[in-house]
Amino acid sequence: MKVITNFVAFQIGWFACVLGGANNLPWLGVLVVAAILVWHLKGSAEPQREAALIALAGIIGGLWDSALVTSGWLSYPSGMVSAYTAPYWMVAMWMLFATTLNVSMRWLKNRYALAALLGAVAGPMAYAGGGRLGGLTFHDMTLALAALAAGWAVFMPLLMALSNRFDGVEELRTANA
Numbered sequence: 001m002k003v004i005t006n007f008v009a010f011q012i013g014w015f016a017c018v019l020g021g022a023n024n025l026p027w028l029g030v031l032v033v034a035a036i037l038v039w040h041l042k043g044s045a046e047p048q049r050e051a052a053l054i055a056l057a058g059i060i061g062g063l064w065d066s067a068l069v070t071s072g073w074l075s076y077p078s079g080m081v082s083a084y085t086a087p088y089w090m091v092a093m094w095m096l097f098a099t100t101l102n103v104s105m106r107w108l109k110n111r112y113a114l115a116a117l118l119g120a121v122a123g124p125m126a127y128a129g130g131g132r133l134g135g136l137t138f139h140d141m142t143l144a145l146a147a148l149a150a151g152w153a154v155f156m157p158l159l160m161a162l163s164n165r166f167d168g169v170e171e172l173r174t175a176n177a
Contacts, residue, residue: 002043006103009036013096014126017089022134026079026089033092040099049168054098056162061094062086064151073144074127075137101163109164112157119156124148 013036017029037054041047065086068074079087108115124145130136138144 003104003106006040006100009039010096010100010104012036014093017093017096018130018133018135021076021078021087021089021136024078026087029089030092033089033096036096036099044168046168049166050099050102051168053101053162053166053168054095056166057098057101057159058091058095060155060158061097062091064155065090065094068144068147068151071143071147073138073140073147074131075139077134077137098159098163101159102167102169105160105163106169108160110160112160115157115160116153119152119154120149123152123156 013029013033016032020026020028020030020032041050041054044050062085066084069076069080069086070084076087076090079089081088108118127136127148128145131138
């Protein structure tokens, strides 16, 4: 049940971030994600480990998305602190994504080649979906999608490796041991 709840919470947060950003309500997604993060950490056996993973994902994602914005390949309609940074709702979304790594995506642990493949395909698809909802604009779609595929092929296995190091969801960790 925890896996399904985690997956549903991620979907709710993802849509709140994208639709909030698209409709000039960037704070909306951040509030929803904050509530999900609190709920996730309260339910974690070792919340400090999960919090570290969430923070690292936010840093990695914020830097990556800022690089994509700076490249000029994509832009966001709202929530940007400067013209060269990712919007804060995207950083929140990366943090939200981290809540899935030790729960609904646990099956991907130690499967780094599969994580790279999944990242290369699903990462760009998520951004394309967000674009269709108005959450971002591709200025050079081919280059942006290629960069997203390459980036997610690296970041997905990296995040899975970090999730091994910072696994605070004990009941699932021991169940899969």
